[in-house]
Amino acid sequence: MKLETLIVSDNQDIQNEIISKIKELINFKNLEPGDKLPSERMLSDKFGVTRSNVREAIQKLEFYGLLKSIPQSGTFVANIGVVAMNGMIDDILRLETPDFKSLVETRILLELKTVKMASLRRNEEDLRRIKEALDAYEAKALLGEPAVQEDLLFHLAIAKASRNSTMNTFMLTITPQIIIDFEKYHVCDKNQAVIGIKEHTEIYEAIKAQDPDLAKQKMKDHFSILYQYCYNVK
Amino acid sequence: MKLETLIVSDNQDIQNEIISKIKELINFKNLEPGDKLPSERMLSDKFGVTRSNVREAIQKLEFYGLLKSIPQSGTFVANIGVVAMNGMIDDILRLETPDFKSLVETRILLELKTVKMASLRRNEEDLRRIKEALDAYEAKALLGEPAVQEDLLFHLAIAKASRNSTMNTFMLTITPQIIIDFEKYHVCDKNQAVIGIKEHTEIYEAIKAQDPDLAKQKMKDHFSILYQYCYNVK
DNA sequence: ATCTCTTAACTGGTTAACCAAACAATTATG
DNA sequence: CATAATTGTTTGGTTAACCAGTTAAGAGAT
Incomplete structure (x- = not known):
């Protein structure tokens, strides 16, 4: 190594x-x-x-x-x-390899935007895919198993529904590094997966209801713990 | 070709x-x-x-x-x-080559964030580099020559000052395609370069004054024309 | 039968030879 | 002398041979 x-x-x-x-x-x-x-x-x-x-x-x-x-x-x-x-x-x-803090900052920025766009632009197909990812995450989380990947797939499904190819690509780009860093810093190790189910469901409902502001707020709530954690790490 | x-x-x-x-x-x-x-x-x-x-x-x-x-x-x-x-x-x-609209959407999102961060985190060296880019742009624009590249260098200097390596990389990634699309759709062809001087200066002053909200507002103003244009193209 | 040591093959990575298209210079032709 | 054809060279791209390290199977000793 x-x-x-x-x-x-x-x-x-x-x-x-x-x-x-x-x-x-x-x-x-x-x-x-x-x-x-x-x-x-x-x-x-x-x-x-x-x-x-x-x-x-x-x-x-x-x-x-x-x-x-x-x-x-x-x-x-x-x-x-x-x-x-x-x-x-x-x-x-002088391009540096991205640090964890900068990754999380960027991810939150992208997610708050894509979730708004997804609320406005999503069609039934998008909605179905997001629901699928949500169900997969819920199933894994209820078993008490780590569901980091299913978690991120849910967010990627939202990014896809935003119909912004650039942001979608960026989300795909940072996802693997996010996974690595999450494991490295032991984020999401505890029972946060179960808490995540409720938060994810609320985000999904907001997208379904095509309420961009609510969706953004729910996403913000979802990231509040991560946000604090990320600033403590550095 | x-x-x-x-x-x-x-x-x-x-x-x-x-x-x-x-x-x-x-x-x-x-x-x-x-x-x-x-x-x-x-x-x-x-x-x-x-x-x-x-x-x-x-x-x-x-x-x-x-x-x-x-x-x-x-x-x-x-x-x-x-x-x-x-x-x-x-x-x-299913990754698509990014369309112009998605590029501009993403760029605006990134720029509004990086300019805030730059206002908070910039040091004297950052400020000097931004000023340099501003002067180079001004010189070119006053001659009536196209200054797309100097324009973008100014924005890249801000992205660098944001001290977020991920966003900095993303800005670098989309910049060449932005340049190509700007030439393709004849954005910035007219005398907008001269208008840009004032707007750029205001952004610079806000960063210098370390006023993130003002900086963001000035950046927003700077992009208002492009924003409309971009939604008309599609 | 079990364990160790040797050896041969298999791996991703690297290097050098090869290719067809583009270009430039030279020659043939009007 | 001007122009068109041609040939030899140069180009980025591609392919195949090569390399060093790993792996695992097999022989031999205990």
Whole structure:
């Protein structure tokens, strides 16, 4: 486990170094939007790393919209000014792995919004899926078993019903880390699962009644314990 | 361009198909948390695709915390129930590329929160960086040139000052797509850049004064035009 | 029969060779 | 001299061979 973390960390460091060097190169050569970068092979030679490393770094910058690779042609600087380019690369380089507090803060923000949207936009199909998730959670919780996953599936069903694909994606993105942190910090270990049934049911009823403000309030109540806990952890 | 979109789409389809088959396999074989999946080579044989394709699919599921690859050992089902597994895979398969409206909705939600946090948590260094971005934007806007990138850099500087790494990452994630959509739908084409100077300055002053509610209000005002526009587009 | 040690195969990860498309320079042709 | 055809080179992408570590089966000793 330790070893793996170290390796990942090394890879990250190498990639960040390459990204940093690409940035320097762009600045040094005064490359402007549309200009071509040196080929992957030249870059890997120049930086003394493998082409795979260079490719990964380029793909990361491509993900953030800073570069654009065109097959059999080359890698080009995106249509973005040199100032923005430098600023964004700096931000990307300094991206931290999200801490628990920031995850919970973000999750609460998203959930309070998605539950309102879900109340307004949900159709019968959405409602059915949310109910299904609720029932699955209730069944597990009543058995006294840990139901963290069923819990989060209920919330994901709401996110889906919000009909906002971006927030839905974000919820999916943070869910695995939330699960890991919950287990790490032993959140939801106690009998809170049983309390959760009532809270979940109330949220579901509010969505069913298409009452966005009530739904938001019930969601807020649901998170009040977690909220306090999260601020105590840090 | 068309060709490329097609290829990407094909790749996406193949990947989704593989993910779907992996899901079926897990269900059919009743694999439980900790169980080992068949090797990448066997899967690629079985599915009639390349190992690269299988690897990408596995990596995607790994990103969402559903699988865990261990070098020289195998790929394992994460510690997540079969119900949650199925639910999350379905969600992942149905992930849509975010539409403009959902992007703007999400951006506004994030910005109203980060500007409050930035007001409370910013230090002098943060403030300096925000001011820098503001000045760069002002300089560009006064020249009558399009300053979309400088605009977004200002907002990214605020997100950074919020000291919430998750929201900061999310802002970075949506920024390139926002830029593309802004150009596509010709947002900010007119002289709105000049109006933006005043609004940006007011936001900056509120952050400087550490007044979270005022900052939020000014940000809201700043987005009112975009908000309307976004709902007209759809 | 049981336990230990060796060995061979199997694993995900990595590297290097290969591919087809795009581009540039050169040559042939009007 | 200008233009079109062609050929050789360069590109990002793909594929297949390779690697080091793990695993488990099997031989041998007790």
